[in-house]
Amino acid sequence: MRSSPLSMLYGSVRIPGVFMSESHSETQGRPGFTTRIAIGVLAGVACGLFFGEHTQWIKWVGDGFVGLLQMAVLPYVAVSLIANVGRLSLRSSLRLLRTSLLVLCLLWGIGFVVLLIMASAFPRWETGSFFSSRFTDEPPVAEWLDLFIPSNPFRSLADNSIPAVVVFCLGLGIALMSLPNKRSLLEPLDVLADALAGLNKLVVRLTPIGMFAIVAHTAGTIDPVQFSLIQGYLLTYSVAALIVSVVILPATVSAITPLSYWQVLRASRDPLVAAFVIGNTLSCCRW
Template sequence: MVDKTTVADKQDDSELATSVIEKPKKKMSMSTLVLLSFAAGIASGLFFGEMLAWMSVIGDAFIKLLQMTIIPYIIVSLISSLGSLTMVQAKSLGVKVGKLMLVIWLFGLLTMYLIKYTFPDWQAGEFFSLTALEDPNSINLLDIYIPSNPFFSLSNSYIPAIVLFCVATGIALISIDKKDSLMRPMQLLGEAFNKVTQSIVKLMPIGIFAMTAATAGTMDFEEFQKLQVYFVAHVVMTIILTYWVLPAILATITPFSYRDIT
């Protein structure tokens, strides 16, 4: 007669083996893939050198693909988000967001002013060129910030002017009653642009590898040594801003404490 305990143990072992076999493998996160592709790109560029210079075309193509949906998404998301609000919600949101944006802008300007002192003052030789005698192209700030011709602003990617046009259009839609026929298609377009962006982001490891490999393959060792200063400054400033400064600002203007944010 077969021992019941032995049969039960065999059943438990078979169930355990089945669960182990059927357990799905954990996929590698996108951040891990990006870091690995970054390291692999640098290693490949240092090993193969200028043979990988052609990969800069792949990197540029990836950047352009990322930029493809930025402006259309800004247009449809701003107009649909603001246009779907009520007047009371718009006033409350305008006051709160205005204060927050003012703090962020002031902090950003202060950070950009201070971070330049972390870089060394390298003196480089200057050579005479006929282009130095040419007048530089003047920048018209009014064209950048005020969309006198929205299509001109769109064609030149003047983001501040585009945002101002979208905000003005969205605010105008708040007081219009029959706006659902416009809001729904714009929300669907926003979802479509978001899906396109998510699909392109999946190609990020390939784009990062191509850009780093082409850059590392066309740079000298002395240039890499100079870039160490910028890498260290970037890492230090990122840590300070992420774990100290930004949480402190959010704790000041929000009901959350510093410990809750960090």
């Protein structure tokens, strides 16, 4: 059977830690990693509701955990892109590019449909017209060149400018394709990727503590009046996120890769919970 370009890339790209949840499987008398995350979230909710604003001091624990998660994300993305694009041939890279564009358009289509459905779920509010000085303020201008053109790759890494970093790494990986002695560079990059994966594993072990701190601070400091105003948005967002992340995206991934639906769901359950609580998908890219 002829393999698809995405399956070829899946076989050649090493993604250590993508089945992190399986390595944290339940042992004798010890809860699994997902169970510990759920316990941390529930304990954080109980702590925040019980102690209220006294949980403000714990915010630095959650911020530190998010920072540690982001620590190895962009370096790993850069190293992996350079190494795995560089080891491809020109023919396979063109096939992969064509298939990737189709998958990207499919994901964009799913996103637009979900946004339209979510927007129609909110009622129309008729309010009075009041003047505000914000109406005269000019909106901030997006620096598209700085966002996508890596004029200084190191500054792009420091600023977490993901599009610019991806453009630089793809360009360097494409340049590596035709080099005869590229293996001498690819092997050290693989070792560096493994080291970054090991660093990420150390940070991931702190996830239950980080989830507890983030949820406790949020539950303890949120204004009940403000919560009552946004509960419709939270309900709509939660339902849409649950349907997309548990049903639509795993089914799409299983349709274009050798993985089954349940394999995708088991591999993504921990980062999905973390991304939903943290509210920052970048922190969970290297889970």
